[in-house]
Amino acid sequence: ETGVTQTPRHLVMGMTNKKSLKCEQHLGHNAMYWYKQSAKKPLELMFVYNFKEQTENNSVPSRFSPECPNSSHLFLHLHTLQPEDSALYLCASSQELTSGASYEQYFGPGTRLTVT
Amino acid sequence: GENVEQHPSTLSVQEGDSAVIKCTYSDSASNYFPWYKQELGKGPQLIIDIRSNVGEKKDQRIAVTLNKTAKHFSLHITETQPEDSAVYFCAAKITSGTYKYIFGTGTRLKVLA
Numbered sequence: 001e002t003g004v005t006q007t008p009r010h011l012v013m014g015m016t017n018k019k020s021l022k023c024e025q026h027l028g029h030n031a032m033y034w035y036k037q038s039a040k041k042p043l044e045l046m047f048v049y050n051f052k053e054q055t056e057n058n059s060v061p062s063r064f065s066p067e068c069p070n071s072s073h074l075f076l077h078l079h080t081l082q083p084e085d086s087a088l089y090l091c092a093s094s095q096e097l098t099s100g101a102s103y104e105q106y107f108g109p110g111t112r113l114t115v116t
Numbered sequence: 117g118e119n120v121e122q123h124p125s126t127l128s129v130q131e132g133d134s135a136v137i138k139c140t141y142s143d144s145a146s147n148y149f150p151w152y153k154q155e156l157g158k159g160p161q162l163i164i165d166i167r168s169n170v171g172e173k174k175d176q177r178i179a180v181t182l183n184k185t186a187k188h189f190s191l192h193i194t195e196t197q198p199e200d201s202a203v204y205f206c207a208a209k210i211t212s213g214t215y216k217y218i219f220g221t222g223t224r225l226k227v228l229a
Contacts (some may be wrong), residue, residue, distance in 0.1 A: 043219040097215045101147040107159035
């Protein structure tokens with residue numbers, strides 16, 4: 001256990017559905033991340049939050065909408081996805097994004113998303 | 117653009133032998149290089165990391181070396197065991213103006229008993 005949990009672990013949704021992915025960290029961290037992992041591709045950073053403020057949006061389509069209500073929770077709201085969005089979505093956390101803080105990232109187990 | 121190249125994509129070794137995975141990064145300002153192990157059905161797990169002010173770091177059977185001049189870093193696993201079989205990812209932390217981690221494409225390591 002890394003101290004980062006994600007729910008659900010598996011999700012199948014149609015292209016017209018709306019669903020949300022949830023991430024929670026119990027490590028006292030203040031930075032949280034969403035990554036997309038597709039077969040044969042490097043992990044793609046999607047969003048970064050530091051102290052609940054979004055610091056990075058890596059040109060992610062608007063059908064993915066992140067929300068970070070506090071430093072322990074991170075959501076990814078999904079709306080009108082495409083089949084090519086099927087992937088493993090990973091959440092990670094680390095200490096706050098300031099000079100001198102630890103750079104170590106801890107990942108959750110991921111949500112396996114299938115868009116039909 | 118910023119990228120990390122990782123080789124090989126697959127690696128098979130006999131139990132007890134050593135395994136070496138290599139990565140090359142493009143951003144010379146990168147200052148932190150973690151390695152992750154990902155087992156089936158799990159998220160990546162940090163196994164070792166190195167900062168740019170250090171040339172080598174070792175933790176039991178695992179070691180990482182860094183050559184800043186050549187922008188190379190490598191993972192070395194000695195006395196491999198079947199439980200070492202997994203996908204290994206390298207990454208480099210980009211420091212210019214933002215905090216981003218660029219990952220390699222992964223190496224599938226199979227340790228044959």
